[in-house]
Amino acid sequence: MRWTSGALCLIIACAIAVTDYYRHREVAQLTPAPPAPPPPPVKVVEEEVEPTGPVDETLQVLKGDTLSSVLLRAKIDQTQVHDAVEALTKVFNAKDLRPDHQLFVTYMPPKEKGGDRDLLSLYIRPSIECEITVEKGDDGSYRAQKEVKKLIKTTQIAKGEIKESLFLDAKKLKVPPKVITEMVKVLSHDVDFQRDFHPGDTFGLVYDTEKDPEGLLERPGQLSFVYLKLKDKELRFYNFKPRSSPPGYYDLKGSSTRKGLLRTPVDGARLSSGFGSRRHPVLGYRKDHKGVDFAAPIGTPVMSAGDGVVEKVGPFSSYGNYIRVRHNSEISTAYAHLSRFATGLRPGKAVRQGQIIGYIGMTGRTTGPHLHYELIRFGKQVDPKHVKTMPAGKLGGADLSAFKALVASINKRFEAYKPPVQPAEEPDDAEASTPTPAAENDVPTSDELQKADSKKV
Ligand SMILES: [Zn+2]
Numbered sequence: 001m002r003w004t005s006g007a008l009c010l011i012i013a014c015a016i017a018v019t020d021y022y023r024h025r026e027v028a029q030l031t032p033a034p035p036a037p038p039p040p041p042v043k044v045v046e047e048e049v050e051p052t053g054p055v056d057e058t059l060q061v062l063k064g065d066t067l068s069s070v071l072l073r074a075k076i077d078q079t080q081v082h083d084a085v086e087a088l089t090k091v092f093n094a095k096d097l098r099p100d101h102q103l104f105v106t107y108m109p110p111k112e113k114g115g116d117r118d119l120l121s122l123y124i125r126p127s128i129e130c131e132i133t134v135e136k137g138d139d140g141s142y143r144a145q146k147e148v149k150k151l152i153k154t155t156q157i158a159k160g161e162i163k164e165s166l167f168l169d170a171k172k173l174k175v176p177p178k179v180i181t182e183m184v185k186v187l188s189h190d191v192d193f194q195r196d197f198h199p200g201d202t203f204g205l206v207y208d209t210e211k212d213p214e215g216l217l218e219r220p221g222q223l224s225f226v227y228l229k230l231k232d233k234e235l236r237f238y239n240f241k242p243r244s245s246p247p248g249y250y251d252l253k254g255s256s257t258r259k260g261l262l263r264t265p266v267d268g269a270r271l272s273s274g275f276g277s278r279r280h281p282v283l284g285y286r287k288d289h290k291g292v293d294f295a296a297p298i299g300t301p302v303m304s305a306g307d308g309v310v311e312k313v314g315p316f317s318s319y320g321n322y323i324r325v326r327h328n329s330e331i332s333t334a335y336a337h338l339s340r341f342a343t344g345l346r347p348g349k350a351v352r353q354g355q356i357i358g359y360i361g362m363t364g365r366t367t368g369p370h371l372h373y374e375l376i377r378f379g380k381q382v383d384p385k386h387v388k389t390m391p392a393g394k395l396g397g398a399d400l401s402a403f404k405a406l407v408a409s410i411n412k413r414f415e416a417y418k419p420p421v422q423p424a425e426e427p428d429d430a431e432a433s434t435p436t437p438a439a440e441n442d443v444p445t446s447d448e449l450q451k452a453d454s455k456k457v
Contacts (some may be wrong), residue, residue, distance in 0.1 A: 026314040051109055067094055070103055077116035084119055084142045088134050091146035096126055128210070128217045151210040153221065157417040159204040162197055170203065171418075176220035179207045186226045186237050186249045186257055201293055202229045206410060215301050225410045238407055242399045244329065251276045254395035254403050260307040261333065262353060263384070266294045266360065266371050273370075273384035290381035291334070291374035302362040304351040305333045305373075313345050319372070320364020323357055334373035337364050 067088060071081040085094075101124060108118040119142075122134040131147045153455035158173040170180045184193070184206055208221030226249070228235040237257055249257045264271075273293035291295035308327040319336035323345070326332045339361025351357060353434050362369045375384040395403050 009100070054106050054108055055117075056104065056106050060105065061097055061099050061101040063099045065097065065099070067097060067103075071105070071119070071122075074105060074107075075110075075117050076105070076107060076119045079135075080116075080119045080142075084122055084136075085133050087142040087144040088122065088124075088132065091144045092124065092126060092132050095434060100128075101126060116168035125217075128212055128219050134284070149212045151212060151219070153208055153210050154210055155206060155224075157204070157206050157414060159227075159414075159417060159419045160202065162201045162203060163199075166193070166203060175205060175207070175342040176209070176218075177332070178220045179205065182223045183226050186223070187235065190235055190257070191228065191230070196230055198231045201231065203227060204414060206414060218296075225414060227414065236407075236411075238403070238410060240395070240399075240406060242405050244397060248330070250395060250403060252407065254400050257392065261327070261331070261375070261384075262303060263423065265303045265305045265333070265335065265373055266296050266300055267303070275385065283427050291336070291372050292384060293370045293372055295368070295370045296360050298359070298361050301356040302335050302338065302358045302360060302371055303354045304357050305375075306331075306353045308332070308351055310345055310347055310349045310351060310357075313341055313347060316365070319368065321361060322364075324376075325351060325357070330377055332376040334376060336374070337361055337366045337370060339363065339369075418438060 039349045057074060059074050061070055067085045068081050071084065072078065076084075088094075104123040106120045106122075108120060110118075111118055114303065120136050124132050125333070126132065129149050129151060131149065132144060133147075134142050134144045136142055156175075158170065158175050160169050160173050162169050166184065167180055170183070171177065183203075187193075204227035204274055205223060206225035206226070207223045208217045211217065211223055222239060224239045226235070226237045236252050237249040238251075239247055240250050251257070271292060272295035273289060275292050276289055302323075304325050305324075306327045308325040311326045311332060312322065312324040314322065316336070319334075321338040321341065322334065322336050323338065323341065326330055335358055337360075338358040341358045342356050345351075360369055360371050366372070373384075374381045
């Protein structure tokens with residue numbers, strides 16, 4: 001009776017382990033994982049005799065592990081561990097071993113009780129691109145072989161309805177979490193995630209993934225299109241790379257989702273002097289005023305006009321205490337005559353729009369407390385008044401033509417895509433055991449699209 005119940009428990013435990021494995025497979029696929037589902041590790045009961053044939057086992061790398069410690073823990077013969085690791089490190093840098101890695105070993109059980117296991121082979125997949133096998137030769141020596149996989153890029157389309165949340169509903173369509181996070185970021189300037197959603201709202205994405213030739217491992221790639229249809233608005237954002245600036249997301253009209261610069265980088269300040277020629281209050285003669293002045297009491301906080309990186313911070317000739325922030329390859333802003341800087345501000349530090357970077361003062365050549373603010377485009381001061389939006393934020397010329405072609409191409413494919421019919425509401429368990437196929441389409445990748453489209457214009 002005790003035997004029967006013991007065996008029953010073992011069977012149930014195995015069943016749970018197998019179910020658990022399949023449940024977590026989705027997660028495992030995002031990180032390097034086995035090429036084939038390994039058999040669940042079988043706990044060897046003391047009284048039982050070890051099997052006589054080769055045994056496969058999956059060894060989990062834990063924090064602080066080395067290749068040797070993982071193998072020694074699995075009771076592999078010490079000399080063999082040394083030799084196998086020596087062979088392995090010829091093709092794999094031991095420093096690259098991470099706790100999410102697994103070693104798949106095949107060994108012969110010890111011939112007598114308490115003996116060491118005889119390592120036949122070892123397999124590790126340190127990344128989606130790379131596969132390493134170590135095998136024991138007839139002479140007992142170990143030889144390692146590394147195979148570099150050629151990844152296949154595919155474009156995926158997903159379309160769905162928001163029932164719970166954008167994140168959960170997109171996840172149900174097998175969109176990788178990294179891609180969903182990117183989507184949320186793209187939408188965050190235009191959507192209030194707390195209030196804007198209503199039943200019946202729909203969303204869609206076009207994104208790339210890379211798969212190994214066996215189609216077992218997948219890595220999320222670029223998100224090229226985001227679609228959101230709300231009760232009162234429809235949003236479409238396209239990933240596009242202008243010729244002279246980094247890629248970004250643009251709406252149908254070719255406006256960047258990146259926020260424009262703040263008009264007034266000082267709260268509650270009054271514009272005291274505009275851009276252009278004027279009699280200089282200190283020098284007395286006419287001089288071009290290369291910025292705009294905002295008068296405000298000493299100590300009034302000054303904010304960064306946009307997201308960017310601090311380029312210069314410190315005293316700078318007649319500017320007094322000076323900060324320059326680079327926003328992109330084209331635009332920087334400068335802040336002068338400051339009384340002091342925000343703590344921790346130094347060149348190379350990233351700042352957000354609206355972040356306090358300094359305080360109004362009257363250092364340098366000035367008659368009274370004010371902020372001298374400059375908008376610098378390609379290294380030259382320009383009048384902020386004439387810069388309607390941040391210039392890099394709006395596509396024009398050849399960029400705009402290329403963008404329009406990309407928009408037409410993505411729209412056409414997106415509209416044509418019919419999502420597979422989702423099974424009716426099922427309990428969570430059913431979803432795990434019968435995964436719906438990922439929205440996969442035999443369409444060119446977004447790179448190819450962009451290339452093809454730029455040829456047309
Ligand atoms: Zn000024």
